[in-house]
Amino acid sequence: MAEHPLFRRAALIGIGLIGSSMALAMRQHGLAGEIVCAARSEATRATALRLGLVDAAFATAAEAVAGADLIVLATPIGVFGQIAEEIGPVVEAGAIVTDVGSVKAMVLREVGPHLPLNVHLVPGHPVAGTEHSGPEAGFAELFENRWCILTPPEDGDAAALDKVSRLWSAMGAKVEIMSAQHHDLVLAITSHVPHLIAYNIVGTASDLEAVTQSEVIKYSAGGFRDFTRIAASDPTMWRDIFLNNREAVLEMLGRFVEDLTALQRAIRWGEGDTLFDLFTRTRAIRRSIVDAGQETPAADFGRRVPGSGE
Amino acid sequence: MAEHPLFRRAALIGIGLIGSSMALAMRQHGLAGEIVCAARSEATRATALRLGLVDAAFATAAEAVAGADLIVLATPIGVFGQIAEEIGPVVEAGAIVTDVGSVKAMVLREVGPHLPLNVHLVPGHPVAGTEHSGPEAGFAELFENRWCILTPPEDGDAAALDKVSRLWSAMGAKVEIMSAQHHDLVLAITSHVPHLIAYNIVGTASDLEAVTQSEVIKYSAGGFRDFTRIAASDPTMWRDIFLNNREAVLEMLGRFVEDLTALQRAIRWGEGDTLFDLFTRTRAIRRSIVDAGQETPAADFGRRVPGSGE
Ligand SMILES: NC(=O)c1ccc[n+]([C@@H]2O[C@H](COP(=O)([O-])OP(=O)(O)OC[C@H]3O[C@@H](n4cnc5c(N)ncnc54)[C@H](OP(=O)(O)O)[C@@H]3O)[C@@H](O)[C@H]2O)c1
Ligand SMILES: NC(=O)c1ccc[n+]([C@@H]2O[C@H](COP(=O)([O-])OP(=O)(O)OC[C@H]3O[C@@H](n4cnc5c(N)ncnc54)[C@H](OP(=O)(O)O)[C@@H]3O)[C@@H](O)[C@H]2O)c1
Numbered sequence: 001m002a003e004h005p006l007f008r009r010a011a012l013i014g015i016g017l018i019g020s021s022m023a024l025a026m027r028q029h030g031l032a033g034e035i036v037c038a039a040r041s042e043a044t045r046a047t048a049l050r051l052g053l054v055d056a057a058f059a060t061a062a063e064a065v066a067g068a069d070l071i072v073l074a075t076p077i078g079v080f081g082q083i084a085e086e087i088g089p090v091v092e093a094g095a096i097v098t099d100v101g102s103v104k105a106m107v108l109r110e111v112g113p114h115l116p117l118n119v120h121l122v123p124g125h126p127v128a129g130t131e132h133s134g135p136e137a138g139f140a141e142l143f144e145n146r147w148c149i150l151t152p153p154e155d156g157d158a159a160a161l162d163k164v165s166r167l168w169s170a171m172g173a174k175v176e177i178m179s180a181q182h183h184d185l186v187l188a189i190t191s192h193v194p195h196l197i198a199y200n201i202v203g204t205a206s207d208l209e210a211v212t213q214s215e216v217i218k219y220s221a222g223g224f225r226d227f228t229r230i231a232a233s234d235p236t237m238w239r240d241i242f243l244n245n246r247e248a249v250l251e252m253l254g255r256f257v258e259d260l261t262a263l264q265r266a267i268r269w270g271e272g273d274t275l276f277d278l279f280t281r282t283r284a285i286r287r288s289i290v291d292a293g294q295e296t297p298a299a300d301f302g303r304r305v306p307g308s309g310e
Numbered sequence: 311m312a313e314h315p316l317f318r319r320a321a322l323i324g325i326g327l328i329g330s331s332m333a334l335a336m337r338q339h340g341l342a343g344e345i346v347c348a349a350r351s352e353a354t355r356a357t358a359l360r361l362g363l364v365d366a367a368f369a370t371a372a373e374a375v376a377g378a379d380l381i382v383l384a385t386p387i388g389v390f391g392q393i394a395e396e397i398g399p400v401v402e403a404g405a406i407v408t409d410v411g412s413v414k415a416m417v418l419r420e421v422g423p424h425l426p427l428n429v430h431l432v433p434g435h436p437v438a439g440t441e442h443s444g445p446e447a448g449f450a451e452l453f454e455n456r457w458c459i460l461t462p463p464e465d466g467d468a469a470a471l472d473k474v475s476r477l478w479s480a481m482g483a484k485v486e487i488m489s490a491q492h493h494d495l496v497l498a499i500t501s502h503v504p505h506l507i508a509y510n511i512v513g514t515a516s517d518l519e520a521v522t523q524s525e526v527i528k529y530s531a532g533g534f535r536d537f538t539r540i541a542a543s544d545p546t547m548w549r550d551i552f553l554n555n556r557e558a559v560l561e562m563l564g565r566f567v568e569d570l571t572a573l574q575r576a577i578r579w580g581e582g583d584t585l586f587d588l589f590t591r592t593r594a595i596r597r598s599i600v601d602a603g604q605e606t607p608a609a610d611f612g613r614r615v616p617g618s619g620e
Contacts, residue, residue: 130609137609147528182331186521191532196573197507202592203568211496217598218457219437222501225605226536232596236587242585253574259514263506264563267552275552279545282512286542288527292423295535299440299447303610
């Protein structure tokens, strides 16, 4: 623990994959004097205490935020508004409220109005995760070398933004600041639409009559299984994302479908060059992602490594 | 080397990822007295010899098949017809011709007619691979615990089918036999359409104006990067697959688009239950694939393992 931790008392509202990873990373780097959490279920609170993630666990957000100078909303985004309404009257003057939600314009819209003027809202989104959820899924290194996007309101407090930036940097993340609207557009294409089409193709495959479900499972190594990992992500979290980033998702989905229609035509008319050109262009992007350190270059995600469970 | 290897002399026509993996696996398990290959380019032939994959490497398929009792077509499928035409007049009586192509009805149609009646055609498809290609990408364990589908012609030779089955079993694969038509439908949904939509979304993302390419790369950890791995697969191989499995791909793509349209509507009208139900259903399929041993259960494909390059 540093002599002067960045925050005196951090309250995590929700302690699933992201909340527990933050608790572990904050402890590891001595970023908060005390860490407490709120979770809906008794089981989650017991797990958080058993794993030593927090010093205290409360059933309600209002109890957890008492005395906290940092409050992190880490539940599914669909309940952010309700939580803000609950904590608004009790949050300490000068406290910082941030969040880790995957959609950002809605935070300014639904959380902001419930907070007193002397409380600083700094919405954030760590672009890091796995398909697993719950307090046992977290690990301190989740944010290392990943981006965390902060989307402060235009008239936001500069010192509060700076403190939240330092928090994420200290947990190993690279911080980027942009408008909430732009965030939602960028994430629609890099995350939300990819999840939607993964969920969709897994759904399509499970509804076929000509191909049985057991065949789909047996021969999934041909490409399908990668989609199933993404389509195993938490249903509540993803429902909330699509409901709360509707415009950007529909816009990007429109582009996707337009391009897919062109590919469909190219296949129908046997236009090999069109296919070849696209398939060549897409390889370059993969290389850039590996070069940018956002991906492992190992073949098949390293699955071939002996003992990897295959 | 076993006393009586399964084949006297195996000729691999094409020695990329699949051909080189077969060469390594056949050597490891002593399945052929001698292994030779044909490859178009001098560089590939030199690599195959340097890595000890083969005993001899030829510039033409006709030279390679001389004296071979097993011939494996392991080039992109678009040149199978041309290779069959070339080897038809020189292939030995009693020899078995098989292939590893990702589409099967076209093999019966385009290879079959060029072979003499005393040569046995046993089309095959190992459902295993990575996004890397070329003779240096191969490894002997590629087929272990993976399925290999054989699609013999209706009047095919039973002994030849049995020998090819034993070859794949000996290399660690699990063999399944089905009609070429059914294979092409199953793979359309488990492999071909997933690749098409991965290529497509990577293309869409790289064409946007509102989101820059560098933003797509930076924030790809949200889901997009998994698609880029698939979309980094070999352009020639995949062009040939779509051109040669047109009907089944268009049929499955039609289903996919239909389902996607329904999801689009659900998002537009805020139908959270429809989304939640689908997202719950798709998780079960993931579990079945992991249970069936076709996938690692590690979070994020095990990328979080320290030292994995992240
Ligand atoms: N997972 C990712 O990949 C990822 C990445 C970046 C950002 N995010 C964002 O991070 C947030 C949390 O995601 P996560 O993956 O950590 O979720 P998670 O593992 O499912 O955990 C959610 C937590 O929120 C609590 N919670 C759920 N519903 C609640 C409610 N109605 N009222 C109060 N508490 C409730 C849960 O408590 P109980 O266990 O008691 O129900 C649990 O502690 C989401 O907003 C998501 O958009 C996720
Ligand atoms: N990769 C997979 O994931 C996978 C999985 C299952 C099945 N398959 C099937 O396996 C086959 C080979 O795929 P691969 O991944 O091994 O390919 P690859 O690594 O690209 O290797 C292709 C081989 O074929 C040779 N070749 C290419 N074009 C040729 C031509 N016009 N004439 C003669 N030889 C030619 C190449 O020789 P040069 O190097 O000299 O050009 C190379 O040796 C394909 O039919 C594919 O559908 C692939």
